[in-house]
Amino acid sequence: EMGDEEFGMELGGAGTTLWCSVSGRWELGTLKGSQKKGMAAAKLVVEVEGEEHLVEQKDVTRFEPSHAQDLPNMVAMHNLHEAPLLYLLQRRLKNGSIYTWAGDVLLSLNPYGPLPELYNLSRWQEDNSAKKREAAVPPHVYAIARRAYSQLREKVGMAEAERAAAAASGAFASQSVLISGESGAGKTEAAKRVIEFLTAASRTAKEARGSMRSVDDSNRQSIESSVAAASTRASLEMPSTPLAAVAESRTASFRTPASRARHASLAATTPAPDAAFFSPAVGVAEQPAVVSVELLLRDASPILEAFGNAKTIRNDNSSRFGKYVAVQYDEHGCIAGASTETYLLERSRVVDISAGERNYHIFYQLLTDSGIRSAWSLPPAESLDVLNVDGQVARLAGVSDAKEFAVVRRALPAFGIGPPEQAAVWRILSAVLLLGNLAFSLASDAAGADDYAQVADDAALACAAAALGCEEGSLRVALLQKKINVAGEDITQRYSIKAAQICRDALCKSIFAALFDWVVGRINAVSRSANPRSSSIGILDIFGFEQLQTNSFEQLCINFVNEMLQEQFNESVFAAERRLFAAEGVEVEDGSLQSSAERLRLMTRMLQGLDDQCRLGERGSDEEFFQEIGQKHTVRGICQQEQRGVFSISHYAGKVFYTTDGFVLKNSDQLPPDVTALFATCVGLESVITILNGGTPADAGRLSAADPRASATTSASSVRNSAPSGAGPAGGGGGVSAFKLNLSLANARASQIEEAQATARGVGGA
Ligand SMILES: Nc1ncnc2c1ncn2[C@@H]1O[C@H](COP(=O)(O)OP(=O)(O)O)[C@@H](O)[C@H]1O
Ligand SMILES: [Mg+2]
Numbered sequence: 001e002m003g004d005e006e007f008g009m010e011l012g013g014a015g016t017t018l019w020c021s022v023s024g025r026w027e028l029g030t031l032k033g034s035q036k037k038g039m040a041a042a043k044l045v046v047e048v049e050g051e052e053h054l055v056e057q058k059d060v061t062r063f064e065p066s067h068a069q070d071l072p073n074m075v076a077m078h079n080l081h082e083a084p085l086l087y088l089l090q091r092r093l094k095n096g097s098i099y100t101w102a103g104d105v106l107l108s109l110n111p112y113g114p115l116p117e118l119y120n121l122s123r124w125q126e127d128n129s130a131k132k133r134e135a136a137v138p139p140h141v142y143a144i145a146r147r148a149y150s151q152l153r154e155k156v157g158m159a160e161a162e163r164a165a166a167a168a169s170g171a172f173a174s175q176s177v178l179i180s181g182e183s184g185a186g187k188t189e190a191a192k193r194v195i196e197f198l199t200a201a202s203r204t205a206k207e208a209r210g211s212m213r214s215v216d217d218s219n220r221q222s223i224e225s226s227v228a229a230a231s232t233r234a235s236l237e238m239p240s241t242p243l244a245a246v247a248e249s250r251t252a253s254f255r256t257p258a259s260r261a262r263h264a265s266l267a268a269t270t271p272a273p274d275a276a277f278f279s280p281a282v283g284v285a286e287q288p289a290v291v292s293v294e295l296l297l298r299d300a301s302p303i304l305e306a307f308g309n310a311k312t313i314r315n316d317n318s319s320r321f322g323k324y325v326a327v328q329y330d331e332h333g334c335i336a337g338a339s340t341e342t343y344l345l346e347r348s349r350v351v352d353i354s355a356g357e358r359n360y361h362i363f364y365q366l367l368t369d370s371g372i373r374s375a376w377s378l379p380p381a382e383s384l385d386v387l388n389v390d391g392q393v394a395r396l397a398g399v400s401d402a403k404e405f406a407v408v409r410r411a412l413p414a415f416g417i418g419p420p421e422q423a424a425v426w427r428i429l430s431a432v433l434l435l436g437n438l439a440f441s442l443a444s445d446a447a448g449a450d451d452y453a454q455v456a457d458d459a460a461l462a463c464a465a466a467a468l469g470c471e472e473g474s475l476r477v478a479l480l481q482k483k484i485n486v487a488g489e490d491i492t493q494r495y496s497i498k499a500a501q502i503c504r505d506a507l508c509k510s511i512f513a514a515l516f517d518w519v520v521g522r523i524n525a526v527s528r529s530a531n532p533r534s535s536s537i538g539i540l541d542i543f544g545f546e547q548l549q550t551n552s553f554e555q556l557c558i559n560f561v562n563e564m565l566q567e568q569f570n571e572s573v574f575a576a577e578r579r580l581f582a583a584e585g586v587e588v589e590d591g592s593l594q595s596s597a598e599r600l601r602l603m604t605r606m607l608q609g610l611d612d613q614c615r616l617g618e619r620g621s622d623e624e625f626f627q628e629i630g631q632k633h634t635v636r637g638i639c640q641q642e643q644r645g646v647f648s649i650s651h652y653a654g655k656v657f658y659t660t661d662g663f664v665l666k667n668s669d670q671l672p673p674d675v676t677a678l679f680a681t682c683v684g685l686e687s688v689i690t691i692l693n694g695g696t697p698a699d700a701g702r703l704s705a706a707d708p709r710a711s712a713t714t715s716a717s718s719v720r721n722s723a724p725s726g727a728g729p730a731g732g733g734g735g736v737s738a739f740k741l742n743l744s745l746a747n748a749r750a751s752q753i754e755e756a757q758a759t760a761r762g763v764g765g766a
Pocket of ligand 1: 112114184185188317
């Protein structure tokens with residue numbers, strides 16, 4: 001039954017062009033009329049490419065002429081709506097424009113291919129330096145960086161005299177660049193581009209002031225001495241300078257399988273952006289003792305990526321940790337240092353990877369060195385349980401682990417980690433691999449219901465103990481049993497196979513995570529500015545919102561942080577706009593803006609509840625935590641129990657189902673006291689153990705380069721004889737480290753948000 005001409009009238013009547021959603025896709029169609037069948041609400045008849053469709057009124061929106069324009073800023077669009085927005089982004093992407101402004105915020109699409117012209121920094125500067133008016137600058141990640149830098153240097157709206165005073169006291173306005181988006185969106189690439197711009201701008205500022213005078217003096221001293229020391233030590237082994245890897249590592253940053261090789265060839269034909277911005281003197285080769293902070297900043301990246309990135313299904317070089325890099329400035333607008341803070345390294349990956357994925361790059365890189373392999377009797381990755389899935393090792397297309405390893409080895413000395421200490425690092429990593437290969441079987445003396453574990457292969461145990469630098473017997477004891485105190489009496493409780501595996505995995509995860517923190521600590525020790533008054537541009541590159549097949553504690557933490565970022569985004573984009581409208585007396589319908597604030601409060605309470613469970617020690621359980629969700633945290637439309645052990649939270653980005661299995665264990669992340677005691681006996685692991693025991697990475701000193709096998713005795717005395725019982729703070733019980741980490745992230749974010757409330761610029765990956 002056709003008719004009811006009125007129906008489509010407010011849309012412009014028959015013949016009007018409309019956006020309409022047909023089978024989940026937005027299409028442009030022509031309104032033909034409407035149709036009503038029985039009691040059902042009338043539907044619109046639209047024609048899309050010669051075919052008629054019936055669509056509901058909520059699935060159509062008016063087409064405006066501005067929807068067809070190529071707008072660099074989407075807010076210029078009339079009737080801004082999902083449909084024209086997606087088409088705008090698609091049109092722009094096809095033309096190679098991956099960036100689009102959303103007001104002040106930059107939206108970025110991943111082109112999954114090299115766009116070298118886009119990152120010709122000197123050309124970009126030439127084209128845009130004259131454009132003082134922000135709105136005139138085309139959307140680009142460099143524009144974000146430039147804005148942050150110029151706002152750092154001049155406080156907006158500040159009177160000349162005030163500005164001079166501020167500059168004299170070094171009080172610049174600190175800035176933050178927040179980058180968010182799902183995994184593989186291009187966040188880390190964007191962060192690198194921001195840093196690339198900042199280092200170039202700093203270089204220019206330095207040149208303007210005359211050479212290297214502006215490098216923070218105390219800082220430079222430490223850089224100089226550490227690099228000088230490192231390069232003398234390195235000179236025997238390495239013909240090139242420690243930082244010669246810079247150019248190579250830059251090309252190495254593109255990991256799209258297909259693009260990788262192409263990129264390399266393009267890099268050979270296009271001039272590197274540095275060429276125009278970095279004076280030849282910085283080519284380090286001639287002056288290895290004077291290393292600029294700018295170069296250090298970029299040299300840290302291949303190291304951090306080797307230790308903290310891995311291949312996932314979505315991204316061959318996925319960062320498995322969150323990172324906040326504060327680029328520190330002196331009063332002249334030159335980079336004085338950089339400090340890197342990392343968050344929530346994905347520890348589970350060390351012992352558990354899914355099909356098609358890989359463990360951390362550094363493990364595979366290490367295995368390309370036959371010297372290291374034979375030193376620690378390492379089998380190939382196909383035979384290392386933590387590096388393969390059913391014997392299959394996922395490959396990185398177009399990337400050579402050996403070459404990447406060379407880049408890392410050449411970058412490490414810049415941070416004072418020369419070959420002897422590197423050897424200690426490779427040893428610790430080997431220990432993790434060998435521990436991961438330990439299998440357990442039913443103990444021969446176990447009878448009936450007692451399923452005690454024993455180490456299945458004594459030779460494997462010996463290899464792992466050798467690399468760890470401890471006695472074989474001590475390691476065996478720590479893996480197979482724990483001491484518990486019952487009614488004032490110490491008794492030994494032997495582990496089941498499952499419990500021994502959990503203990504082994506905890507050992508692997510803790511060692512690797514501590515080593516990662518140690519590496520970050522060492523990078524900071526060299527690159528951080530000593531001047532506490534220095535202002536900074538912070539770049540937050542953090543894991544995006546996650547919704548996996550099975551979501552666990554890690555996803556809860558990640559999504560908690562993303563809710564925070566979303567709240568910041570809402571605040572800076574919508575709430576500010578709403579205040580503006582209110583100030584001008586324009587009414588805006590409320591409730592249109594969904595707030596993350598309530599979800600954040602709820603999740604905070606939930607995490608505190610989990611923390612309480614962890615404090616209960618043996619009595620805390622995932623089941624109890626799950627029950628609490630039903631009793632205390634159920635909020636209609638936000639959070640509820642779904643089925644046994646599963647609850648859901650409706651996040652800003654969608655509903656996620658969380659499986660509570662393992663939450664308590666993951667949150668407490670506590671090592672059994674006997675394992676902590678074992679660490680105390682390991683030779684040469686002191687610095688890493690400081691971190692394992694709750695010390696900050698800043699406390700971490702050098703790693704001993706001594707080969708533990710030289711000093712290890714062969715007597716198989718048990719750990720109880722050789723180590724104090726319950727040693728170290730981590731053995732004290734009630735540790736809630738993972739959550740502490742989580743809250744420290746919350747606090748860090750809160751202070752950054754406060755600091756940069758008015759000026760934070762987001763780069764939104766899409
Ligand atoms: N701007 C870009 N230009 C070209 N390729 C890019 C760009 N951004 C990302 N990529 C490609 O996508 C991959 C994943 O990007 P990455 O920044 O690691 O994602 P995320 O950090 O968001 O997980 C990169 O390794 C690179 O190959
Ligand atoms: Mg990343």
